[in-house]
Amino acid sequence: MEIILWIGFYFLTFYAFLPALVSRIFGFRVFTKGRSDSGIALTFDDGPDPEYTPKMLDLLKRHGAKATFFVVGENAEKYPEIVARIxxxxxxxxxxxxVHHMNWFMRPSTVKRQIDQTSDLIKRITGTRPLYYRPPWGILNVFDYxxxxxxxxxxxxxxxxxWRKKIGPDKLYRRMKQKLKPGQVFLLHDCGSxxxxxxxxxxxxxxxxxxxxxxxKEKGYRFIGIDEMIAVTEQAKKKNKSRQAAKGSEARGQEERVAERKSSIGPIKKIVVSLWMLWEKLFHVLFKLRPVGDAHFFNYRVRRYSGPPLDLRNDRTLxxxxxxxxxxxxNQMLFEMGMKSKTSLQLAIRIIREIEKTLPDLARELAVVPKGDQVKALYGVSMIHRGSEGLGFETFELPKGLFARLTNVYLRFLIRVIHPTGNQRVREHSDTLNPRMLxxxxxxxxxxADESRPNRRPNRERPVESSL
Structure with missing residues (x-):
């Protein structure tokens, strides 16, 4: 029985879980986000629907917008006239x-048959085979590639x-408006069956x-099909490569210095860094972290605070x-930043600057994230104590206990990995390296998030310092 369970575990891991992680985390063989100056791709799943898809088409036509419809074959077969109109x-x-079944629960031959059946159907209706595929719930198996x-x-x-009615049109609109930016691929639904x-x-x-x-329309954005989004993204990538190649000897020298520093990392440390990066990816999936900001330096999640009462500003208590x-x-960005920094002060200043850039995005996320209206404070744990006060943070000692000890160990490890002189820093300043709650x-x-304020940063008179 144990052998059967292990075989089942390995089968599910390699057939289902790993392909889903690889496609989601590394973008292997999938398109998720575009590079466009003004284009946004609207995509609709699960239709066509005899009531709502025509209304969607009427709306798009009035605005001169284009979209992409990922149709379920059995629905397309019922309503070929709607497919033809699309x-x-x-x-x-x-x-x-x-049929709207998850690929994990179907044999590879069944998935292929469903795809071919739907492709043949669309070709009979329109005369053209579709070029794009979205698996239900975005879940792939290893043979799909x-x-x-x-x-x-x-x-x-x-x-x-x-797809949930209880969300209501107003809250849905606020969520969509928060993400209304060029390059976005919106997932929407024109069918609720x-x-x-x-x-x-x-x-x-x-x-x-x-x-x-x-x-x-007010912002000058265009709503485009996924074909145009992919095309302009490929063009942008080519232009970016050309710009990178034309940066000259200074940029190449910087890359060479970073590459040299990376190459100087010993084999044991390379293994440790690789495992650390893998753990971070798993952590993101397990705890459902959300990225924030265009640079993707930070992720966040909403959870409940567990600790002693803390008196905060504005007469609030956490x-x-x-x-x-x-x-x-x-962590990948943190590692790259550490490789490019010559000193601990330079690394600390870069981190503070990235936090400052991201704070407006974090503030706006409160309006769209589930339970964002209940969030009482922004929370983090870091070895960087000073400098954060100038951004509006307050610092507190971690409550003594197992969590504090484990956090101390982890952050010391982090410094050893990303700090320019991490090992030496930990040895020489062991007594002063204590994580604090920010x-x-x-x-x-x-x-x-208040764009009307000429100066959104409080307490600017404090200098940026680091305890790294």
Whole structure:
């Protein structure tokens, strides 16, 4: 029995879990986000629906917008006239399996048969085979990479839970507006008849999308098909490569210095760094961390605070059980930053600057993240004590106990990995390297989102220093 369980574990790991992680984390063989100066890709799943898809098409037509519809084959077979209309009005058709079943629970031959069946159906209706595929729930199995052949897998940049009716049109609109930026691939739904969805949920999507199309027009954005988004992204990548190649000897010298520093890392440390990076990816998945900001230096999650009461600014008190927004640094970026920094002060200044850039995005996330309205403070743990006060943080000692000891060990390890002279720093300043809680009260954080204020940074008179 134990052998059977182990065989099942390894099968699920390599057939299902690893492909999903690889595609999501590393973007292997999938398209998730574009590079465009003004384009946003609207994509719709699960249709066509006889009630809501025509209304979506009417709305898009009024605004001169283009979109991509990933259709379920059995729905397309029921409503071929809607599929024909999608094609005739210049939108892109993609495949969403013949039935809305997860690829993990189907044999590879079954997945391929469903894709081929839907592709043949769309070709009979429109005369053209689709070039794009989105698996239900965005979940792949290991054989999908080989089975899909000419199809491009398309996932998404942002999804909004619009398959649930209870979210309401106003909250859905706020979530969508928060992500209204060029290069985004929006995942929306024009059908509510699939498992787990609410039948009339697309009514909310229609209402919210009406406002989003108006907002996009005011900002000068265009709503484009996934084909154009992929094309402009490839062009942007080529231009970026050309610019990188033309930077000259100074840039190459900088890269060579970084490469030299990386090459000087011993084999044991390389293994440790690799395992550390892998653990971070798993941590992101297990605890559902969300990226924030365009540079993706930081991630966050909303959780409940567990610790002693803390008196904060504005006569607020943080108590055990209160919701907090917990911030995490992207370790890959931190490692790269450490490799490029010549001194500990330079590294600390870079970190403080990145935090300052990200605070407005974190403040705006409170309006869209689930339970964001209940968040009482921004929370983090760091060895950097001074300098953070100038951004509006307050610092507190970690409560003594197992968590404090483990955090101390982990952050010392972190310094050894990313600090320019990490090992020496830990040996020489062991007594002064103590992690502290960095906490920013909610109203202080919200000030960072106020674009009308000429100076959003409080307490600027404090110098930027580091305890690294």
């Amino acid at each position: 094609h005739e009005e210049g939108h892109i058709l993609g495949i969403h399996n013949y 080989a089975n899909l052949g000419y199809l491009q897998i398309v996932l998404w940049t942002s999804l909004f839970g619009d 699939t498992f787990g969805a609410d039948r009339d949920a697309p009514a909310n999507t229609l209402s919210a999308l009406t406002k989003i199309l108006d907002d996009g 108590r055990s059980g209160d919701h907090i927004m917990e911030i995490h640094f992207e 906490i920013m009260e909610r109203n202080t954080l919200l000030e960072w």
